[in-house]
Amino acid sequence: MEWSIxxxxxxxxxxxxxxxxxxxxxxxxxxxxxxxxxxxxxxxRRALDDRLPLTxxxxxxxxxxxxxxxxxxxxxxxxxxxxxxxWGVLNVLRRxxxxxxxxxxxLLHKALRDPRVMELFSDPLPALRQSTVENHSYRxxxxxxxxxxxELDALPQGFDxxxxxxxxxxxxxxxxxxxxxxxxAAGLHYRKERKFQPGAPCRHECQTHQVVFTYANSPFQxxxxxxxxxxxxxxxxxxxxxxxxxxxxxxxxxVDRLVIQPELPMHVLGAAA
Amino acid sequence: xxxxAPIRSLDELEMxxxxxxxxxxxxxxxxxxxxxxxxxxxxxxRSPKGSSxxxxxxxxxxxxxxxxxxxxxxxxxxxxxxxxxxAPQVLRFAQRLSEECGVDALIIADVNLLAQAASLRLNARxxxxxxxxxxxxxxxxxxxxxxxxxxILPRSVTLAEIEHITGQTKDLVEIEVFALNDGCAxxxxxxxxxxxxxxxxxxxxxxxMKADFAWSGKYFSSRRERWLxxxxxxxxxxxxxxxxxxxxxxxxxxxxxxxxLCALHDLAxxxxxxxxxxxxxxxxxxxxxxxxxxxxxxxxxxARTARPVIIGNARALRQEPEHxxxxxxCYYQTAP
Numbered sequence: 001m002e003w004s005i006x007x008x009x010x011x012x013x014x015x016x017x018x019x020x021x022x023x024x025x026x027x028x029x030x031x032x033x034x035x036x037x038x039x040x041x042x043x044x045r046r047a048l049d050d051r052l053p054l055t056x057x058x059x060x061x062x063x064x065x066x067x068x069x070x071x072x073x074x075x076x077x078x079x080x081x082x083x084x085x086x087w088g089v090l091n092v093l094r095r096x097x098x099x100x101x102x103x104x105x106x107l108l109h110k111a112l113r114d115p116r117v118m119e120l121f122s123d124p125l126p127a128l129r130q131s132t133v134e135n136h137s138y139r140x141x142x143x144x145x146x147x148x149x150x151e152l153d154a155l156p157q158g159f160d161x162x163x164x165x166x167x168x169x170x171x172x173x174x175x176x177x178x179x180x181x182x183x184x185a186a187g188l189h190y191r192k193e194r195k196f197q198p199g200a201p202c203r204h205e206c207q208t209h210q211v212v213f214t215y216a217n218s219p220f221q222x223x224x225x226x227x228x229x230x231x232x233x234x235x236x237x238x239x240x241x242x243x244x245x246x247x248x249x250x251x252x253x254x255v256d257r258l259v260i261q262p263e264l265p266m267h268v269l270g271a272a273a
Numbered sequence: 274x275x276x277x278a279p280i281r282s283l284d285e286l287e288m289x290x291x292x293x294x295x296x297x298x299x300x301x302x303x304x305x306x307x308x309x310x311x312x313x314x315x316x317x318x319r320s321p322k323g324s325s326x327x328x329x330x331x332x333x334x335x336x337x338x339x340x341x342x343x344x345x346x347x348x349x350x351x352x353x354x355x356x357x358x359x360a361p362q363v364l365r366f367a368q369r370l371s372e373e374c375g376v377d378a379l380i381i382a383d384v385n386l387l388a389q390a391a392s393l394r395l396n397a398r399x400x401x402x403x404x405x406x407x408x409x410x411x412x413x414x415x416x417x418x419x420x421x422x423x424x425i426l427p428r429s430v431t432l433a434e435i436e437h438i439t440g441q442t443k444d445l446v447e448i449e450v451f452a453l454n455d456g457c458a459x460x461x462x463x464x465x466x467x468x469x470x471x472x473x474x475x476x477x478x479x480x481x482m483k484a485d486f487a488w489s490g491k492y493f494s495s496r497r498e499r500w501l502x503x504x505x506x507x508x509x510x511x512x513x514x515x516x517x518x519x520x521x522x523x524x525x526x527x528x529x530x531x532x533x534l535c536a537l538h539d540l541a542x543x544x545x546x547x548x549x550x551x552x553x554x555x556x557x558x559x560x561x562x563x564x565x566x567x568x569x570x571x572x573x574x575x576a577r578t579a580r581p582v583i584i585g586n587a588r589a590l591r592q593e594p595e596h597x598x599x600x601x602x603c604y605y606q607t608a609p
Binding site for chain 2: 060061062063065066085086087088089090091092107110111112113114116117120125126127128129130131132134135136137138141160176177178179180181182184185187188192193194195196197198199207208209210211212213214215216217218219220227234
């Protein structure tokens with residue numbers, strides 16, 4: 001089982017439910033959620049100096065973002081992994097960068113994950129604990145496309161027993177709920193009538209703050225459920241029980257990589273921690 | 274550039290045809306699905322109650338009647354994902370919709386279903402739902418390679434991006450865009466939440482949640498908090514516009530936004546094939562008003578009316594320019 005780090009490895013100490021000391025053997029860089037947080041080529045070159053093998057996370061992108069990512073792919077050494085969140089990015093990887101290793105990112109893990117309705121999940125239907133990735137036909141399709149790994153979120157309702165018998169990563173301790181090309185934080189520096197336009201340029205306002213929403217209006221018993229908004233993406237913190245279940249899956253061999261993100265994964269590569 | 278209207282039963286067909294619909298789309302929620310998939314497991318992203326054709330017989334009848342009027346009918350199988358307990362059944366539905374009912378196209382979001390349906394070489398064409406989050410030309414090339422003949426661009430694709438995409442892909446696929454009704458605060462294909470009636474949409478649910486700010490820097494002054502909170506309130510106002518101004522209508526019964534009427538001249542120039550009116554679950558009256566509005570402006574575009582005149586006419590339809598001026602009611606902000 002491989003432990004990977006995305007962000008500050010020192011901050012991984014003390015995450016409830018995880019071992020106190022973790023020896024990381026892979027580093028993740030980049031961003032899965034926002035085109036404006038794609039690293040610069042210089043920042044990526046500096047990250048390549050690290051002794052650990054590298055996985056570059058990439059977000060869903062416009063044509064402009066595809067071009068920016070292609071300039072990064074040209075820097076990566078053969079065998080480097082690229083986690084894609086967009087079929088267009090996979091298309092570019094397969095056609096123009098066959099020496100890189102495509103990995104299906106967790107945004108393409110389309111299972112329902114909505115902590116608001118956890119009570120409905122107390123005895124969930126099998127279908128709620130599954131998604132496309134468990135289909136044999138889909139795994140064959142990915143294999144044919146050269147995709148070597150799938151990455152998943154730890155679902156609040158848990159997984160159905162059979163994860164794909166292929167390399168599988170799971171992210172801890174945050175899951176994503178929803179993301180958008182419209183960024184609330186970016187609106188801070190626009191006139192009211194010009195706010196909230198898809199893909200609008202920003203000043204990385206997301207780096208200054210986050211918004212913590214508490215589900216006080218829940219019709220269920222989870223009025224303390226929190227949603228963490230950082231930039232354009234909402235996250236939830238996984239429970240210790242969920243983390244324990246993922247560690248059990250890893251112990252059983254169903255998950256062969258854990259990706260630890262000690263902070264909400266919306267940082268700018270190369271910026272001071 | 275055709276007007277694509279939502280329909281949920283044969284009763285609405287004549288009305289929509291007369292109002293100017295040129296294509297139709299619907300969802301089917303057959304008994305065998307509803308029995309096996311209760312709760313939030315929806316076949317096509319709408320509750321089976323009140324937004325769907327409810328039997329195979331009704332579906333065949335609707336398809337036959339639409340064909341008699343020369344209206345192509347498309348069926349949605351557009352959940353973001355079907356796991357192994359659902360996928361074989363959904364593929365059988367795809368086959369029956371195409372070969373038994375004779376629908377003209379299937380609207381699909383799950384890439385696995387798209388590839389599986391393509392391998393069956395069905396008579397129905399394959400359209401890629403906006404839920405697939407197709408945001409760039411490379412993604413369209415990928416999907417065309419799997420068998421897609423039309424791609425519905427998500428709401429978040431801007432006018433400039435639509436122009437570029439249509440220019441690059443016109444030989445590969447048709448492009449469909451959103452024209453009227455119902456926004457989405459998120460990238461629809463990357464929103465993992467449910468719209469189940471017990472909780473509603475996540476974006477509107479957030480407006481009722483307690484919000485606190487965590488500042489990363491040293492000084493979090495009260496002035497700074499007011500700045501953040503004012504932005505949050507603006508965001509909540511934007512979400513209100515996304516829901517059609519709180520699901521309301523003008524005094525004359527015209528629906529509010531989100532709306533692309535000002536942009537129809539540009540969209541026609543780009544070569545967009547189809548204009549989607551959202552709202553399978555809407556009342557017949559809302560569907561009627563929506564289709565009439567879009568067709569009214571689209572006809573002016575086809576009649577080569579000047580762009581500024583079209584924008585003026587589009588803004589005048591609702592006779593409430595303050596909502597257009599708010600800047601939050603547009604799918605695509607348009608330069609005058």
